[in-house]
Amino acid sequence: MKKELYIGIMTGTSMDGIDLVIAGFDGFPKIIAEYSAPIYPTLKKNLFDFATKKIVNLDLLVVSHFALAHEYAKVVNNALKKAKLKAKDIRAIGLHGQTIRHLPKLGATFQLGSGPALSALTGIDVVSDFRSGDMAIGGQGAPLMPMFDYCFLASNSTNRIILNIGGIANMTFLPAGCREEDIIAFDTGPGNMIIDVLTNEFFYKPFDSGGKIAKKGKINDNMLSEFLANQYFRQSPPKSTGRELFGEKFLAKFKKSAEKKNLSASDIIATATELTARTIADALRFLPKKDLKSHSTEIIASGGGVKNNFLCERIKKLLPDIGFRTSDEIGIPSQAKEALAFAWFAKSFLDGEYIHLPKTTDASKKIILGSLSKGINVSF
C-alpha cells in the first residue's frame, strides 16, 4: 500500500519564520520531518508593513504574493532533499500563507503566498486559502484548529484544553469523551505578539528566551488591570482576533502607560507576559462549569510560547487545579502543531471532509474549506 505523505506550511502572525512539516495521517499523525526557515529580511519587512499599514503599494503587494510563494517553494525543496523524498512522494501541501488582513466583522480575510504559484513551482498539489469560504457565509474564518484537536487530542477520561500560544493565543476545550457539538474554541487574546515586539525594541532580541527577562522584571498590577479591562477579554466566544486589535495601536497604548508609570524595560516585559498568562487563565470562565467539575482538566500547550518557561509557570500558578503539559508530551511537537494541522487540512480537502466547526467559527453551515491548485507531477 502506498504511504500517503503531506506537507504543512505555517507562517504565523509573529512572522518568526516558515514552519514546515512532512507527515502521514494513517491513524495518529506521524511527523516524518520538521523544517524551519527564516523569511529573508526585505520580504519580512514588506509582509510586516502589509500587516500593519493602512495604505500599501499594490504592485509590491502583488509581487510579494508571488515572492512568498517562491520562498515557500525553496523551503519545500530543501525539506524534501533533507528528508530524501521527491515531489511525487507527497500527496499535497496544506498552505496557510501569511495573513495580512483578517477582518471578521467585515467578512474578509487575505493571506499572501499564492497557492497556484507554489503548486506550479513544486509540482505538488497545493491546498490553500482555508479561511475565505467560512467567512463568506458569516463565519470568523477562525479558529481552524479545533477539528484537528478534536480528532487527535481528545481524551475519554480527562477534559483537555488545547492551548496554542503563537502570536495570538487560542484554546480548544474538549470535555472528557466529548462530541463535536461540545467543543468550544476561541482566541484568548495576545500570545507572544506583544512580548516579542517589546523584547525586540528594548533588548534587540526576537523573543524573550525562556522568559528570562520577564522573570527579572516586576509585574505592574495597575497597568495590568488597565489592559485586562479590554472589551475583547469579556466578550463571549465564538470570537477571534489578530493584529487589528492587538497590533500597533494596542502596543503604543501599552508603552505609553508604562512610560507614565516609569517602568523599567524588564518590568514592561514582565507585565506583558502576565497579560498573556492572565488572559489565558481568565478565559476558563467561558468553559462550562459542569464539565470542569465532573472531570479533571489538563492544558495541552503548543506554539512558540511553550518555550517561555516563565509564561508557562505563571499559567500553572494561576490555575493550580489544572494540569499542564506540552503537546510534545503526547506526541505532537509543539512548534510544528499548526503546520501539522494544515497538512491534515490538505488531506481533508482531498478526502471531502469538513475542517471547521460552525459553532466555533459562527459560519452558517459546514463547507469544504480550501482551494486546490494542481501540481505537475501528481496528475500525470
Next chain:
Amino acid sequence: MKKELYIGIMTGTSMDGIDLVIAGFDGFPKIIAEYSAPIYPTLKKNLFDFATKKIVNLDLLVVSHFALAHEYAKVVNNALKKAKLKAKDIRAIGLHGQTIRHLPKLGATFQLGSGPALSALTGIDVVSDFRSGDMAIGGQGAPLMPMFDYCFLASNSTNRIILNIGGIANMTFLPAGCREEDIIAFDTGPGNMIIDVLTNEFFYKPFDSGGKIAKKGKINDNMLSEFLANQYFRQSPPKSTGRELFGEKFLAKFKKSAEKKNLSASDIIATATELTARTIADALRFLPKKDLKSHSTEIIASGGGVKNNFLCERIKKLLPDIGFRTSDEIGIPSQAKEALAFAWFAKSFLDGEYIHLPKTTDASKKIILGSLSKGINVSF
C-alpha cells in the same frame, strides 16, 4: 447520461459589467443561457481605483475581494433562476475575476473576486485564479484564449485569425489544418479601452455606440503616427499587455497630443479608433508569410468591439485580402466568448487538461491552471 453544464464568468479590463454564460461542451460549445449584469457603482469605482492607482487602502481591497464574490454569487443565482436550473445542475464555475494588476515582467498578477467565497455562496465548485501558475514558471499569464480557439475554431481549409476586441485586443492565429505548435497568439494593444474612456469623458457615454462618433470625426495622421511608434507594437510575440501600458499615463499623453493639435472631441475618438484598427491590422506582420500565402485567411471577431461598426469597417478596409466575420456567424456569440472560454477552462481543470500554450505565454512547461474551491451541494 447526465448532461454536464458549466458557468463561465468574465469581467474584463474595461469593467463594463459581469458577463456570464451557462454552457455545455459535449462537442462544440452549446450556450444554454447568457446573462450580463452591471457592477454597482461604488464597487466599480473601487475596482477602477485598484486597477489604476499605485497606492491603495488594504482593508478596502480585501473587503472588495469578497464584495465582488458576493456580486458574482447574485449574478449566478439570478442566471440560474432565469434558466430554471439549480446549483446542482452545474458541474463547475470558471471564474476569471477582475484583474487589478498584471505584471508579466515581474511574474505577478492578481484578480479580485474570491473563488472560495463564491463556491461557499453558490454551493457550486469554482475554478479561479487561472493565470498565477503560468506566471510562476516564467509565463506572461496570458493569453489564455488560444487553446479554446484552437479546440473549437480552427479550420482545415482556411487560416483563421481569432480576434477579440475587449478593453485590450488580442489575436490567435490558427493556420489552416494547424497543430498546437503552429499557434501564434498575443495582445495587439488597446481594444476599446482608450475609445471608451474618451467617449465617456467627452460625450458622457460608456462607449461609442456603433462607432457613430468616430465616423463623424477626422483621423489625425500625425497623432496616429506618434502613437503607432509605441515600442509595444514593434515587439515580437509572445507579448501581453494591459492597463499598465495603455492606461492612465498613455491616455494623458494621448489627450495632451490632441490638445496641442486642437482636435475636436470626435476627431480624438476617430483617431483613437484608428489606432485600435491599425494596430490590429499591422499585427499581421507577425504571422508567418508562408501560411498567409498558401491559404486564404479570415478574421473571426468577438468582444465588445464587434459592435463598433466603424472600427470593424476600418479593419476590413485596412486588410482588403482578409475575410472578416464575427464569431456569432460561426456559432459563438461574440459578447459571450470569453466567459464561455472560462466555463471550458473550469471543465479542463476538472478533467486534468492543459489550457495554456507555453509557446504563446512563454511558460517553461505545461501545467494545469486554476484553483478549485468546492461547493457544498456538489460533493455530498
